[in-house]
Amino acid sequence: MEEMRLKEENTAINSTKMQPMMKNAREENHVSQLYAIMEAVADRAEMHAIIGEQRNNWNHLFLHSINFITLTASIMAGISSIPAAQAAAPHLLAFKLSSALLFTAATGMMLVVNRIQPSQLAEEQRNATRLFRQLEKSIRTALALRTPTKLDVEEAMARVLALDKAYPLPLLPGMLDKFPKTVKPAVWWPELDHSHLQRTRRAEGDGWSKELEEEMKGILGVLKRKDEEEYVRWDKLVLKINRILAVSGPLLAGLAAVGAGLIGIPALGLWPALVGVVGGALAATMNTLEHGAQVGMVFELLRNCAGFYLQLEEAIESNLGEKEVKNRENGEMLELKMALQLGRSVSELKSFASYASSSSKNGEAPEFAGKLF
Template sequence: MSTLQASTFLSSSPCKRVIQATLHGHVPKPRSAAIPKLPARDLVEELMNMRAAGYTSTTTTTQLQPKLVRQARTVATTTKRGDVDADDHPNFTVIAELYEIMEATADRAEMHANIEKQRNNWNNLFLTSINSITIAAATMAALAATCGEVGTPLVALKLSSTLLYSAATGMLLVINKIQPSQLAEEQRNAARLFKQLNGQIRTILALGNPTAMDVKDAMEKVLALDKAYPLPLLGTMLDKFPATVEPSVWWPQQQKRRSHRRAEKNGWSGKLEEEMKQIVEVLKRKDIQEYVRLSKLALKVSRILAITGPLLTGLAAVGSALVGVGSPLHGSWAVFLGVVAGVMASVVNTLEHGGQVGMVFEMYRSSAGFFRLVEGYIKSTLKEGKAGRRENAELFEMRVALQLGRSISELRDLAASSSASSSREFASKLF
């Protein structure tokens, strides 16, 4: 065996120290490949113990959550690979399925966010392009009127103006049909709701004891969101001018209440039930009704502008084609129509798409849908006759208050004043 010796002498002090390093030139034996082990403690048992301990500190829960999530992901991945028999641990399959759905919701949220940016760009580009085309066509129609006699300049200007107006009419018909600003608002809502669903699944995995019912419920919510906010334009696009206006619905029609452990004292009382019923009445009488009314108004304005824009550009195209044809009186009316109608079309297009009237309609309809969802949440909870099977009353009341942008005391004051016929207060302070 060969040995290499090296000596280094340091003379920074009167005492000299000698550091000798000896390197033996042998090759170390390779270590055996480390095989990842499953957590020694059953994840489900740890989750249940954590839940039973009743953690109330945000700091403690935040510190423990990443560890539990990492363990759940390890168990779920190992189960999918087949390293562990899923029949011995039925909950492992549920965890794996929930992780699949959670990853799908994250992917859909990113997809909808990207498409929202694209369709918002569509709205800006179409608005700028159509206005530029319309103004150019109106300018050419006005220049054609200055050509006193028939000739090549007059024909060229008339033809160019007519073609530009025709192109603007066709583009307006398309853009008014799909309403890019409304499409962008739909995708914006979908991205937010998929992120919300992703967070709910994370909470179930971190703090709850997931069951097959949780998997089915999450799957139904994903499919309901896919149906409420479709990605393609052809075939599945939502009707931008519905005959009847209804609040948006993005949740399963048959909502399932999560089963809760029986508890004789769950905080529920007859007074709280009555307060919740009063809040439901306020939601129906004020918030939902008001936002449906605003949705109808926005839809009416959008429909009028969508018809007026192409109509004006079409009339302008006819007017520009008739410039210099017939008597001077007819010619002056043709110039007037070709220029003024084009300018008015530009104004209408700016009001419709620059003002994003379609987005406003979708925003109002979505807000009405949110209040409908809160109403259904309260009703489904009260529908459970046995108070011990309901969600904890304090948690339920706090959740309703947060959804409506109120404190708990303000929520109780709202329920107390709702019976008065002169009360004009809305349930929500968010919108």
């Protein structure tokens, strides 16, 4: 009996010692997993930066190449229509064929470039680079402030996958639709839950009050009615302009190719030369307006700005939707973050919230909540 009692005591002591060892092993495993995710995130940021620079170079190279080809073909079409050139049949044929071939090549290149929108691709990669670097910094902060848990690892992994989906690297397949039927704000974050709110809640208090809730509701209403809606409206307009330019350029270049091929036919007179020269000049103009002005990049920029405000809206709604105040993010911290992201001080944010509430009651349109963009 004495031996059995001693064995039971030794077993209990060993199990007590093993519990903190197992806990430390789990914590070390979570730290190792977060470091692995952070290394992958840093690598993703570098990949997006390199590919973004490459696609920006594509935009400049295609822009200048297509314009050079189109204008050269227009000059050849004009030369082939000169009576002195028409008197020498071999020279006329050479200029006609060269002009028609160059116009055809320009049409094909325009169709490809207008489909992939290199300036928009470059903007996607620039934004992805910034967001991946932001995620890397947030992981470093989490490792420095507290011992990571399984929830930290899962949240970091979900954010990586959401970014991969929002800003894909491959062109075909996987590229985002450059001419969507409906314009929506960009979404690069996973669906919010309350686990991350519980981790950011401070021990000394929740920081929420009735006044803060009313302040957040007022800001939320302005973000929905003014900021997000304004960027979506401008985004729709830019998309329409981009569609018109994307169709006009190849169409004009194709007409110029047909006109250049018909130069020299007596029954048609000077019309083929006119179509070839003027069509080529207009095609170069449309191409310059679309890719020189980087209309695709402007579309993506506005879409990302609308997504920025949508993310703020979801953060506020996620906190206000949680009835248990202890499960919300700390109110003072949320207020500080909102002020920084909207380009205001905390006192300015409070004043703006009260002004927005009074404006909505009086039926007036308040100013925009964000001052950064």
